[in-house]
Amino acid sequence: MSVQPPMLQDADQRDPLLETISLYLHIPFCHAKCHYCDFNSYAGMLGLREQYVAALAEEIALAGRRARDEQTRPRRCRTIFFGGGTPSLLTAEQVALLLDTAREAFAVDADAEITLEANPGALEHERLDAVRATGVNRLSMGAQSFDPALLRWMGRIHTPDEIETAFLAARSAGFTSINLDLIFALPGQTQRIWETTLERALALEPDHLSLYNLIVEEGTPLFSWVERGAVREVDEDSAADMYEYAQRRLGGAGYEQYEISNWARPGHTCQHNLTYWRNQSWIGLGAGGSSFYAGRRFTNARPIRDYIARVRASVRASEPQSELASLPAGAVVIDEAISRDLEMAETAMLGLRLAEGISLTAFSARYDAGFWPTFAERLDDIRALDLLEEVDGWLRLTARGRMVGNEVFARLLPSGDR
Numbered sequence: 001m002s003v004q005p006p007m008l009q010d011a012d013q014r015d016p017l018l019e020t021i022s023l024y025l026h027i028p029f030c031h032a033k034c035h036y037c038d039f040n041s042y043a044g045m046l047g048l049r050e051q052y053v054a055a056l057a058e059e060i061a062l063a064g065r066r067a068r069d070e071q072t073r074p075r076r077c078r079t080i081f082f083g084g085g086t087p088s089l090l091t092a093e094q095v096a097l098l099l100d101t102a103r104e105a106f107a108v109d110a111d112a113e114i115t116l117e118a119n120p121g122a123l124e125h126e127r128l129d130a131v132r133a134t135g136v137n138r139l140s141m142g143a144q145s146f147d148p149a150l151l152r153w154m155g156r157i158h159t160p161d162e163i164e165t166a167f168l169a170a171r172s173a174g175f176t177s178i179n180l181d182l183i184f185a186l187p188g189q190t191q192r193i194w195e196t197t198l199e200r201a202l203a204l205e206p207d208h209l210s211l212y213n214l215i216v217e218e219g220t221p222l223f224s225w226v227e228r229g230a231v232r233e234v235d236e237d238s239a240a241d242m243y244e245y246a247q248r249r250l251g252g253a254g255y256e257q258y259e260i261s262n263w264a265r266p267g268h269t270c271q272h273n274l275t276y277w278r279n280q281s282w283i284g285l286g287a288g289g290s291s292f293y294a295g296r297r298f299t300n301a302r303p304i305r306d307y308i309a310r311v312r313a314s315v316r317a318s319e320p321q322s323e324l325a326s327l328p329a330g331a332v333v334i335d336e337a338i339s340r341d342l343e344m345a346e347t348a349m350l351g352l353r354l355a356e357g358i359s360l361t362a363f364s365a366r367y368d369a370g371f372w373p374t375f376a377e378r379l380d381d382i383r384a385l386d387l388l389e390e391v392d393g394w395l396r397l398t399a400r401g402r403m404v405g406n407e408v409f410a411r412l413l414p415s416g417d418r
């Protein structure tokens with residue numbers, strides 16, 4: 001694989017943030033596998049944690065060398081996100097090692113947003129001070145529900161009370177930006193149960209809330225329960241009622257909905273996830289990590305042992321240090337070029353997930369092509385349906401459009417990618 005830095009032609013025309021990156025570090029360990037989960041995460045493999053962290057540190061250093069800017073300076077990094085899996089299974093020393101390595105490999109902003117995902121059932125409260133001292137300044141807690149029966153049904157390893165205790169411990173440790181993840185449209189979840197969950201979440205005064213509609217993913221225990229009729233999915237109308245209730249309740253409580261699934265108090269939007277929605281560059285490292293960088297998408301090997309072996313081999317192959325263009329692939333197993341047409345469609349689709357929508361001026365400057373000349377034909381059959389609105393040079397979904405966002409997104413893709 002040869003990774004070239006993005007070109008800086010017409011730099012004054014381009015969004016300067018396009019030349020920066022966000023860094024995602026995947027921690028694939030979990031105490032138990034939740035019944036609905038299809039993430040690249042593994043229970044019972046914590047014994048590999050030391051080796052894994054060492055490999056991840058090596059991969060960060062390799063990626064930092066590959067991603068140097070055109071003057072071979074470390075590339076600017078604005079956000080770091082420890083996702084999983086369960087990153088709260090790392091020790092504070094391991095978090096510190098990974099962050100120190102990232103700071104050496106990249107030019108990490110002094111005020112970078114650094115998020116760590118935490119499972120309330122796998123978070124040692126007495127270690128939170130030490131985690132905060134590493135520079136982690138945002139916690140994202142997988143609460144999912146405050147209903148004890150639903151938590152058990154999902155295979156979660158914590159109770160509602162443990163969510164509250166973990167949250168308060170994180171506040172005491174000085175975390176001033178905390179997200180709670182919640183899931184709605186769970187089988188057996190009534191509107192009333194959902195409302196109670198929202199109230200218990202709001203009582204904690206989180207800075208950010210992510211609300212996800214349950215998706216039945218193939219290969220999960222939940223999928224087979226649904227397949228054989230043991231579990232019935234929540235119907236679309238009930239799911240929409242839960243979502244619309246949440247929109248009203250969170251809006252009334254002072255949270256701004258800035259993305260289809262995300263709400264924040266002022267000043268607490270997730271900068272890392274905004275990188276994805278604005279289709280800017282990110283480098284995703286660790287088992288199964290994927291990157292969007294210099295017009296390409298790279299995906300790492302998913303199994304933990306395979307990942308570790310590939311990084312080790314890659315490090316051996318890179319000694320003595322190679323030239324930029326011939327540096328090894330780390331643990332990359334898929335390397336795809338993203339055509340300009342597909343990238344434009346993805347930028348439009350992701351941007352329309354945001355309440356602000358997409359800036360038509362920024363879009364034209366980025367691609368040297370206007371939005372409407374590119375997409376008018378593809379959107380022709382829905383233009384009269386009042387799904388999109390243009391306000392002061394920004395294009396966004398209308399309230400009606402948000403209900404059928406996938407219909408709009410599908411039309412934006414080039415015909416071969418639909």
Ligand code: SF4
Nearest residue numbers: 030033034037041085
């Ligand atoms: S804790 Fe998160 S990553 Fe781990 S199994 Fe559950 S949902 Fe998946």
